[in-house]
Amino acid sequence: LNLEVSSQNLSPLLSQCDHERLGIWFEEKFQEAISRAYDAQNGLDDVIHYILSGPGKRVRAKLCILTAKAFGATRESALIPAFALEFVHAYSLVHDDLPCMDNDDWRRGRPTAHKKFGEAQALLGGDAILADAFAIVSGKSRVALPTELPAHTLLGLSRELATAIGSNGMVLGQILDLYWTGKGQFDRKALDNIHLLKTGHLIGAAFSMGAVAADENLLVQEKLRQAGLAVGLAFQIKDDLLDDSPETGKSVGKDQATGKLTYSSVMSTAEALVMAEEHTAAAIENLHSLSFKNISAGEELVSFVRQLLNRKR
Ligand code: IPE
Numbered sequence: 001l002n003l004e005v006s007s008q009n010l011s012p013l014l015s016q017c018d019h020e021r022l023g024i025w026f027e028e029k030f031q032e033a034i035s036r037a038y039d040a041q042n043g044l045d046d047v048i049h050y051i052l053s054g055p056g057k058r059v060r061a062k063l064c065i066l067t068a069k070a071f072g073a074t075r076e077s078a079l080i081p082a083f084a085l086e087f088v089h090a091y092s093l094v095h096d097d098l099p100c101m102d103n104d105d106w107r108r109g110r111p112t113a114h115k116k117f118g119e120a121q122a123l124l125g126g127d128a129i130l131a132d133a134f135a136i137v138s139g140k141s142r143v144a145l146p147t148e149l150p151a152h153t154l155l156g157l158s159r160e161l162a163t164a165i166g167s168n169g170m171v172l173g174q175i176l177d178l179y180w181t182g183k184g185q186f187d188r189k190a191l192d193n194i195h196l197l198k199t200g201h202l203i204g205a206a207f208s209m210g211a212v213a214a215d216e217n218l219l220v221q222e223k224l225r226q227a228g229l230a231v232g233l234a235f236q237i238k239d240d241l242l243d244d245s246p247e248t249g250k251s252v253g254k255d256q257a258t259g260k261l262t263y264s265s266v267m268s269t270a271e272a273l274v275m276a277e278e279h280t281a282a283a284i285e286n287l288h289s290l291s292f293k294n295i296s297a298g299e300e301l302v303s304f305v306r307q308l309l310n311r312k313r
Pocket residue numbers: 055056057058059089108198199235236239313
């Protein structure tokens with residue numbers, strides 16, 4: 001019996017269980033927190049609860065918690081940034097789906113927020129959770145926070161989150177995405193820039209916020225952000241490739257029908273997969289260039305990053 005081979009075969013299975021366990025743990029904390037916080041009968045909390053409780057994969061939360069753990073923090077101390085990341089991500093999806101943007105009817109296997117509650121309610125529900133995300137990372141929130149973090153950590157988290165999603169980050173990416181939609185021009189350079197901005201920056205923040213939660217210095221935060229940008233680019237390439245899959249819980253073939261500038265529109269599936277693999281490999285190399293404080297947690301992070309390439313939804 002070749003033990004080396006058999007343990008190699010086993011390790012992806014084992015680590016998958018670890019990620020699943022972390023996912024279940026996070027989901028329980030998240031659902032409990034939002035159910036307690038958003039229970040007023042005021043026409044807004046229902047929308048917010050609907051937006052946040054949908055079955056998302058919680059990729060950004062998991063990346064943040066795994067990063068924090070790899071650099072010596074507990075998973076509890078990463079819950080504040082992980083909650084805030086999922087709030088911001090959920091807001092971005094609600095606005096992304098609006099008729100004035102991608103005009104989508106389906107999200108996470110359910111009607112989009114504006115289909116269910118109306119456009120103004122969806123818009124405002126998104127606005128509310130964007131603001132509430134910053135309440136969370138400032139340490140005072142309607143959402144019961146499981147830990148207390150020192151002021152310099154909260155400030156670092158706010159900085160990382162705000163810079164990732166504003167006028168030089170996610171929102172700029174969304175504007176450029178809309179600009180190129182239906183143009184019939186397939187500009188590779190514009191494409192990478194859009195993907196980095198609209199998706200890469202928030203995933204970059206998941207890593208840098210994990211570093212902040214672990215009290216790592218600015219240099220480590222920056223290196224992790226760079227690794228996260230590459231993970232984010234690979235993630236969006238894969239998202240483009242999943243446009244024709246019914247398993248995502250989104251409308252099938254929507255990017256193609258509306259003429260989105262995506263990886264599927266500029267190259268073959270096989271070529272796009274190679275690009276996603278290259279960015280993932282670069283990210284992992286970047287991660288391995290840092291010294292993990294908790295080596296098994298670091299390897300868990302690396303294996304989760306690798307698994308994102310093979311996701312089906
Ligand atoms: C979809 O993100 C939109 C992108 C930025 C690619 P996810 O694939 O993480 O969506 P959920 O949260 O699992 O629904």
